[in-house]
Amino acid sequence: MAWVLKMDEVIESGLVHDFDASLSGIGQELGAGAYSMSDVLALPIFKQEDSSLPQENETKHPPFQYVMCAATSPAVKLYDETLTYLNQGQSYEIRMLDNRKAGDIPEINGKLVKSIIRVVFHDRRLQYTEHQQLEGWKWNRPGDRLLDLDIPMSVGVIDIKTNPSQLNAVEFLWDPTKCTSAFIQVHCISTEFTPRKHGGEKGVPFRIQVDTFKQTENGEYTDHLHSASCQIKVFKPKGADRKQKTDREKMEKRTAHEKEKYQPSYDTTVLTECSPWPDTPTTFVNNSPTPAPTFTSAQHNTYSVPDSNSSSPNHQGDGTSQGSGDQLHPSATIQETQQWLLKHRFSTYTRLFSNFSGADLLKLTREDLVQICGPADGIRLYNALKSRSVRPRLTIYVCQEPLRSIQLERQDAGNSDSSNGAIYVYHAIYLEEMAASEVTRKLALAFNIPLHQINQVYRQGPTGIHILVSDQMVQNFQDESCFLFTTIKAENGEGFHIILK
Numbered sequence: 001m002a003w004v005l006k007m008d009e010v011i012e013s014g015l016v017h018d019f020d021a022s023l024s025g026i027g028q029e030l031g032a033g034a035y036s037m038s039d040v041l042a043l044p045i046f047k048q049e050d051s052s053l054p055q056e057n058e059t060k061h062p063p064f065q066y067v068m069c070a071a072t073s074p075a076v077k078l079y080d081e082t083l084t085y086l087n088q089g090q091s092y093e094i095r096m097l098d099n100r101k102a103g104d105i106p107e108i109n110g111k112l113v114k115s116i117i118r119v120v121f122h123d124r125r126l127q128y129t130e131h132q133q134l135e136g137w138k139w140n141r142p143g144d145r146l147l148d149l150d151i152p153m154s155v156g157v158i159d160i161k162t163n164p165s166q167l168n169a170v171e172f173l174w175d176p177t178k179c180t181s182a183f184i185q186v187h188c189i190s191t192e193f194t195p196r197k198h199g200g201e202k203g204v205p206f207r208i209q210v211d212t213f214k215q216t217e218n219g220e221y222t223d224h225l226h227s228a229s230c231q232i233k234v235f236k237p238k239g240a241d242r243k244q245k246t247d248r249e250k251m252e253k254r255t256a257h258e259k260e261k262y263q264p265s266y267d268t269t270v271l272t273e274c275s276p277w278p279d280t281p282t283t284f285v286n287n288s289p290t291p292a293p294t295f296t297s298a299q300h301n302t303y304s305v306p307d308s309n310s311s312s313p314n315h316q317g318d319g320t321s322q323g324s325g326d327q328l329h330p331s332a333t334i335q336e337t338q339q340w341l342l343k344h345r346f347s348t349y350t351r352l353f354s355n356f357s358g359a360d361l362l363k364l365t366r367e368d369l370v371q372i373c374g375p376a377d378g379i380r381l382y383n384a385l386k387s388r389s390v391r392p393r394l395t396i397y398v399c400q401e402p403l404r405s406i407q408l409e410r411q412d413a414g415n416s417d418s419s420n421g422a423i424y425v426y427h428a429i430y431l432e433e434m435a436a437s438e439v440t441r442k443l444a445l446a447f448n449i450p451l452h453q454i455n456q457v458y459r460q461g462p463t464g465i466h467i468l469v470s471d472q473m474v475q476n477f478q479d480e481s482c483f484l485f486t487t488i489k490a491e492n493g494e495g496f497h498i499i500l501k
Contacts, residue, residue: 063100064176064226066210066271069093074265075247083205084232084269085240091150091183094210094271098176105225108214112158113176114221115212118169118277119147119186122205122231126193129374133193136375138167141187148185156180173221184208190233206232211276228271328385332358344384349373361385392430394479396439398500399426400447401486426482434475443485443498453495460501469500 070092072082086092096115121127137146146168149160156179157172174180190203209229213221235243244265251262328340337358341350352372353361362385370378427446431438436457444451458466459473467473483500490496 061099061101061104062226062228062273063098063105064212064228065097065099066228067095067097068208068230068269068271069095069267070269071244072263072266072269073244073247074251074262076263078261078263080263081231081272082263082266082269084230085243086186086232086234087237087240088189088234089185089187089237090240091153091185093153094182094184094208096156096174096176096180096182096210100176105214108176108225110177111175111215112173113212113214113225114171114173115182115210116169116171116277117147117149117182117184117208117210118166119188119232120168120207120209120277121193122207126204132374132376134168136378137188137192139376139379140192144187146186146188148187150183150185153183154181157182186232186234188234189236203233203235206234208232208271209274209277210271224276227274227276229274230269230271328358328361330359330362337361346377346381346384349377349381392432393434394431394474394477396429396431396477397426397480397482398429398443398446399424399482399484401484424484431474435471436469436474439469439474440498455490455495455497457498457500460499466497466499 149170160172429442457469461467
């Protein structure tokens, strides 16, 4: 028979999912016989709030049960939560089981439900910095996902979706009345989120969580039905097998009295009930490719995370690269250092560095900043402190025609005719994107032209024809090309055109 553990619903806020639930007094026992859903025993949920709550909540029967086909560790104390070791990239089956009694949730009879499987942090400290941790992982492993679904191995899953900005989650539809198994692959390992020291670091635990929803009247799967999770650690290939063997050998050396304090290793891992992940109702509701709120960086920005001047959805359109005036000086006071952090989008860390002067902050090494702020923001802060700018993809030099350009007279006492000569002053235009819109924007910034007044940008071609500057034309510009430009009034009298020569 099987006993199902129920964890206390532990969300201290809508943002942080707390898994530090106390499971005191509850044990898990799986017999050697075949697993039967009819043998489920509903144990009481231990509430932290007032004991006068209605007793009917304590005997609530879970509508579903999820069983992962991976053995639990034998080195877990009797009343602690189970711990399961997984190999990186290996496929593990999660059986999606219908556990409803007759008459329970009749509205989903004959209908599909949606489940979201995600890998999340177990430690509360890492939950607070989940965004920074995952962004750092994404930068170190471009193109990879933390969690994948092994589609050829899976059975009964329909309409599988992965969101490019949710690398740690997959979703699918399934029919509770049919045999359903989802095979998952976890690609991140526990030591990737441990500060590097001298090797042999203890890896951080993760959680596998399944959230299931039914369809609402408007056709969206946002009505929460059930959630369950389990604690895991992920090792490099074959590492989980070695760790399991090590734990088993350690337990064999213990006395019979000591063994009584530990729970046995089970062939499968039963996910225990928990509260839904905070952002589950909105993560995959919209099937469009719009990024979910958790990750705001688009995929093409993944490789520019460390650069302090790179364009991002939260920092666009300033048009100017970081100059020497934006550099933090060693003489900066604590207040000036706080203002610098705010200006460069490090407001999250102003409290952490509340007693740091400019000299204090500049003394920190790259490794120090990565350990304090996480890989993504740590590297970005290091580059900002060192004033590292983004190398432009293309540089062009542009000068306005003599009527409106600055002319510098050459003073040469030995040649009286030289005073008639003048040199054109060119502006360097640095393009981070090979696009016509980028040329227009940079021209407006360099020559103080209102952007909304520029209708079109043309290039003067053979016999004086005007050729519209397109993205393809910009991509074929030679680096460090020189252009003169003039402006002509638009035909409708509103705004003007720019002609590059």
